[in-house]
Amino acid sequence: MTVARFWREIPQRYNLVGTKCETCGAVFFPPRTLCPHCRRDGKIVPCKFSGKGKVMTYSVIHSASDQYFDLKPYVLAIIELEEGTRVTSHVICEPDDVYIGMPVKSVFRVLDCDGPDGVIHYGTKFTSDV
Amino acid sequence: MVGIITYGAYIPRFRIKIEEIARVWGANSAEITGGLGVFEKSVPDYDENAATFSVEAARSALLRRPVDPAEIKAVYVGSESHPYAVKPTSVTVGEAIGATPVMTAADYEFACKAGTAAIQTAMGLVSSGMMKYALAIGSDTAQGAPGDALEYTAAAGGAAFLIGNDDPIAVINDTCSYSTDTPDFWRREGETYPKHGGRFSGDPGYFKHVFGAAKMMLEICGTKPSDYTYAVFHQPNAKFPQKAAQQLGFTPAQIKAGLLVPYLGNTYSGAVPLGLSAILDVAKPGDRIFVTSYGSGAGSDAFDITVTDAILDKIDRSRAPSAQQMLAQKKYVDYAVYARHKGKIRM
Numbered sequence: 366m367t368v369a370r371f372w373r374e375i376p377q378r379y380n381l382v383g384t385k386c387e388t389c390g391a392v393f394f395p396p397r398t399l400c401p402h403c404r405r406d407g408k409i410v411p412c413k414f415s416g417k418g419k420v421m422t423y424s425v426i427h428s429a430s431d432q433y434f435d436l437k438p439y440v441l442a443i444i445e446l447e448e449g450t451r452v453t454s455h456v457i458c459e460p461d462d463v464y465i466g467m468p469v470k471s472v473f474r475v476l477d478c479d480g481p482d483g484v485i486h487y488g489t490k491f492t493s494d495v
Numbered sequence: 496m497v498g499i500i501t502y503g504a505y506i507p508r509f510r511i512k513i514e515e516i517a518r519v520w521g522a523n524s525a526e527i528t529g530g531l532g533v534f535e536k537s538v539p540d541y542d543e544n545a546a547t548f549s550v551e552a553a554r555s556a557l558l559r560r561p562v563d564p565a566e567i568k569a570v571y572v573g574s575e576s577h578p579y580a581v582k583p584t585s586v587t588v589g590e591a592i593g594a595t596p597v598m599t600a601a602d603y604e605f606a607c608k609a610g611t612a613a614i615q616t617a618m619g620l621v622s623s624g625m626m627k628y629a630l631a632i633g634s635d636t637a638q639g640a641p642g643d644a645l646e647y648t649a650a651a652g653g654a655a656f657l658i659g660n661d662d663p664i665a666v667i668n669d670t671c672s673y674s675t676d677t678p679d680f681w682r683r684e685g686e687t688y689p690k691h692g693g694r695f696s697g698d699p700g701y702f703k704h705v706f707g708a709a710k711m712m713l714e715i716c717g718t719k720p721s722d723y724t725y726a727v728f729h730q731p732n733a734k735f736p737q738k739a740a741q742q743l744g745f746t747p748a749q750i751k752a753g754l755l756v757p758y759l760g761n762t763y764s765g766a767v768p769l770g771l772s773a774i775l776d777v778a779k780p781g782d783r784i785f786v787t788s789y790g791s792g793a794g795s796d797a798f799d800i801t802v803t804d805a806i807l808d809k810i811d812r813s814r815a816p817s818a819q820q821m822l823a824q825k826k827y828v829d830y831a832v833y834a835r836h837k838g839k840i841r842m
């Protein structure tokens with residue numbers, strides 16, 4: 366990832382800032398600048414998500430790319446946030462402990478690094494909220 | 496009066512037993528555990544560092560007492576394990592709590608007392624009227640070279656204190672410091688692990704400075720040890736703070752709540768901040784707290800603190816986990832997994 370792209374995405378990565386269409390109430394993460402329902406009538410504003418949600422589905426990754434080598438095996442899940450949109454994220458737990466419907470909350474972690482001398486990409490992961 | 500508006504702490508969930516480290520290096524674990532009074536220590540997850548601890552601790556503080564992050568005009572993070580050699584941890588924290596961009600920020604370093612130095616700076620900025628709130632954090636993921644004495648205690652964690660003067664949960668009555676140029680512990684630029692002066696670190700290092708600051712604090716406040724409900728001292732192991740407390744005239748009961756080191760290890764810049772957070776977890780209005788940190792190199796900061804009624808109705812302590820809750824929530828790892836976690840295996 367380029368330094369510029371990471372920097373632009375800091376609000377959504379650190380604080381789950383997406384967008385909301387004030388016209389129809391739909392929420393978007395990652396943020397959208399145009400509401401697919403309302404089109405030109407949509408009024409898009411920033412929306413900070415609470416970070417609470419539940420696991421919709423998941424897989425356990427045993428064969429990871431180089432940047433996630435240290436983490437394997439790890440849980441990658443689609444999480445439905447309580448505000449109604451979905452995000453794909455790591456869930457920090459033992460692979461045996463994750464289940465569909467598991468309540469989760471957001472935490473601040475290192476997502477990956479651009480090598481030993483590059484930028485550290487911080488962002489949001491999820492962990493059990495029970 | 497300037498004081499603590501809210502606070503938060505973070506301890507990672509992994510632990511390694513001291514006997515497991517001793518097993519790997521063929522050391523006598525009973526002797527080491529007996530000598531240090533430390534039984535296990537915290538270990539960071541693969542994707543955690545001093546910055547992530549700082550963010551989690553700061554967010555817990557704001558969960559306990561919602562304040563407008565835009566009113567936090569300063570963020571200082573004290574650590575000797577800042578993830579970057581050049582690039583501040585403090586702005587990452589500022590961004591993650593929504594305090595940016597109208598704020599000042601800097602990273603502090605003073606071995607194990609960088610966190611209390613940050614609290615003093617925050618007190619000055621708030622007391623002078625320059626700002627409403629300033630955030631001070633002490634956080635570390637401490638490094639000890641494999642097989643070195645430091646490896647038995649070098650641990651991970653941190654705590655954050657929001658300093659302000661409207662309805663503090665604890666008033667900081669006064670603070671003072673005692674500092675000299677003493678080479679008891681150091682790490683040169685580019686080196687991975689610190690070095691230390693062995694036994695030298697005790698008397699001319701820890702005890703001279705802790706006594707220097709603590710006795711000065713008692714004199715300034717006109718108090719005696721029995722005036723305090725709690726006391727917390729820097730805790731590189733369990734023996735040093737117990738000996739310091741005893742020689743100053745504090746009882747084992749006074750230091751119990753803040754003495755986390757036996758099952759946490761030495762969290763360096765996080766040590767006194769975490770100990771103070773554990774005291775605030777259980778403190779009642781009117782309780783008086785005596786605090787003395789120590790950072791090698793060397794210096795000590797002392798604080799005289801009085802808990803107020805606001806701890807009952809201005810803050811909801813249950814909204815974030817207590818230090819004891821985080822200590823109890825643990826998963827043990829063996830040395831091989833620990834080495835992987837700490838990046839001690841180079842590929």
Ligand SMILES: [Zn+2]
Nearest residue numbers: 386389400403
């Ligand atoms: Zn719409």
